[in-house]
Amino acid sequence: MERRDFLHDIGQATVAICAGSLLAACSKSSDNNVTPPPSGGGGNALITANLNSELASVGSSKTSGSVIVIRTATGNVPASFVALSLICTHMQCTVNYDAGAGGFKCPCHGSEYDLNGGVTMGPAPSSLKKYTVAVSNNTLTVR
Ligand code: FES
Known part of the structure; x- marks a missing residue:
């Protein structure tokens, strides 16, 4: 593998890892901010x-x-x-x-x-x- 191809592959791998981390961070963050609907009994009644x-x-x-x-x-x-x-x-x-x-x-x-x-x-x-x-x-x- 030539140096140029190696650097290209490393760059793509880094982008994929960063994108995955960002998506994971976003989904965890938004999941933590979800407020479950209030419950008061009666099936789906509030x-x-x-x-x-x-x-x-x-x-x-x-x-x-x-x-x-x-x-x-x-x-x-x-x-x-x-x-x-x-x-x-x-x-x-x-x-x-x-x-x-x-x-x-x-x-x-x-x-x-x-x-x-x-x-x-x-x-x-x-x-x-x-x-x-x-x-x-x-x-x-x-x-
Ligand atoms: S949150 Fe600002 S007036 Fe209620």
């Missing part, structure tokens, strides 16, 4: 609640992972509840539910949201993500 014993009063809430469901009115119908993500839309801090104030506050940069997840004070650029609430036989399910 939250389930027995309305015979939970969420009895207006303003009461139940949280599972980064999802919260809040009773906003009387009656065991979906319209009596709101289910929202607790992840701030600014830079993904977890917001705090303030039942007394009827909304959410982000501890990171001061964004505030109303009870429907709408932004009432920035810098959050958009509303909290809403989830679907269903009620069947006094069992509430958030998906």
Whole structure:
């Protein structure tokens, strides 16, 4: 093998090793950053609640992972509840539910949201993500 061919082969091998290492590093990094969806029982439901014993009063809430469901009115119908993500839309801090104030506050940069997840004070650029609430036989399910 001539010197030129040898150097060419070494160069290709080095590129292949580096590319493989970069890909492996990227996949490990992104795998570590994947947040599993929150669970609350009920198959693939994010939250389930027995309305015979939970969420009895207006303003009461139940949280599972980064999802919260809040009773906003009387009656065991979906319209009596709101289910929202607790992840701030600014830079993904977890917001705090303030039942007394009827909304959410982000501890990171001061964004505030109303009870429907709408932004009432920035810098959050958009509303909290809403989830679907269903009620069947006094069992509430958030998906
Ligand atoms: S992350 Fe919530 S206001 Fe910045």
